[in-house]
Amino acid sequence: MNHIISPLDLSVEELDKLLDLANDIERDPEKYAHACEGKRLASLFYEPSTRTRLSFEAAMMNLGGKVLGFSEQGSSSATKGESVADTIRVVSCYAHIAAIRHPKEGAALVASMASQIPVINAGDGGHQHPTQTLTDLLTIRSMKGRLDNLTIGLCGDLRFGRTVHSLIEALVRYDNVNFILISPEELRVPSYIREGVLQKNNVSYREVVRLEEALPDLDLLYMTRVQRERFFNENDYVRMKDFYILDEIKMKLAGPDMLVLHPLPRVNEISVEVDKDPRAAYFKQAQYGVYVRMALILTLLNLA
Numbered sequence: 306m307n308h309i310i311s312p313l314d315l316s317v318e319e320l321d322k323l324l325d326l327a328n329d330i331e332r333d334p335e336k337y338a339h340a341c342e343g344k345r346l347a348s349l350f351y352e353p354s355t356r357t358r359l360s361f362e363a364a365m366m367n368l369g370g371k372v373l374g375f376s377e378q379g380s381s382s383a384t385k386g387e388s389v390a391d392t393i394r395v396v397s398c399y400a401h402i403a404a405i406r407h408p409k410e411g412a413a414l415v416a417s418m419a420s421q422i423p424v425i426n427a428g429d430g431g432h433q434h435p436t437q438t439l440t441d442l443l444t445i446r447s448m449k450g451r452l453d454n455l456t457i458g459l460c461g462d463l464r465f466g467r468t469v470h471s472l473i474e475a476l477v478r479y480d481n482v483n484f485i486l487i488s489p490e491e492l493r494v495p496s497y498i499r500e501g502v503l504q505k506n507n508v509s510y511r512e513v514v515r516l517e518e519a520l521p522d523l524d525l526l527y528m529t530r531v532q533r534e535r536f537f538n539e540n541d542y543v544r545m546k547d548f549y550i551l552d553e554i555k556m557k558l559a560g561p562d563m564l565v566l567h568p569l570p571r572v573n574e575i576s577v578e579v580d581k582d583p584r585a586a587y588f589k590q591a592q593y594g595v596y597v598r599m600a601l602i603l604t605l606l607n608l609a
């Protein structure tokens with residue numbers, strides 16, 4: 306059984322093939338409009354989501370398939386005390402593939418172990434978010450033409466931001482990718498990423514607090530929101546939430562080809578005035594998320 310729980314569940318070769326398929330879907334969506342007829346996606350969202358859930362559902366519909374599921378914990382049997390393992394065992398009888406988002410780290414892995422159908426991790430707590438990473442990789446490869454030889458700034462909540470953890474894990478497999486990790490002291494990447502991924506793979510990285518210091522060197526800036534729901538205490542969140550605000554003035558420090566990505570939702574960390582800058586790619590990135598999820602569904606159902 307094939308599941309996508311971590312970005313490393315796909316080899317670099319499998320990933321290349323998947324991104325090629327996503328680009329082909331972008332070029333000719335009609336060709337794939339009936340590919341999943343008779344198939345059902347279960348969308349099991351125990352945590353809020355706009356893009357991830359709707360883009361999974363749109364992806365399945367674009368492929369001619371159907372969707373069932375729930376969009377909040379409160380409307381599932383989780384409130385009665387059902388375990389994720391039991392839920393997925395039952396959902397395996399109703400659907401051919403499942404996307405699951407859960408506030409607990411490791412929930413998607415637990416689900417995959419009990420599942421009869423492919424399980425896709427659509428975000429497990431502050432841990433991983435592999436399909437956002439696929440979206441990010443497709444955006445970078447399509448807009449920059451490469452995934453190697455890049456200097457990438459990751460800015461904001463690097464501690465709780467699962468999109469950042471997954472993106473780092475995926476990108477260290479490419480040659481000459483350098484990271485500048487831009488965060489307040491309290492929101493630095495967890496040590497399993499610093500030691501277990503960056504240092505272990507001899508990847509060049511530096512950690513800085515000031516965004517201005519990093520901007521001139523970047524091929525790509527990946528902004529993130531401070532993850533309010535993962536803070537133990539509201540005062541800490543309030544203190545951190547506006548630490549970084551990317552605006553037109555700061556954008557002047559960046560090169561003419563530096564892309565700005567953001568997994569969204571945005572709060573205050575990118576001023577709306579930046580949206581019209583040609584380097585702002587975050588809404589385009591959301592569109593790529595549908596193509597890549599279509600490609601992933603086709604691949605996991607062996608229909609590619």
Ligand code: NCD
Pocket residue numbers: 356357428434437467468529530568569570
């Ligand atoms: C991200 C997430 O859920 O981790 N959103 C998304 O899936 N596009 C980022 C975030 O919530 O900040």
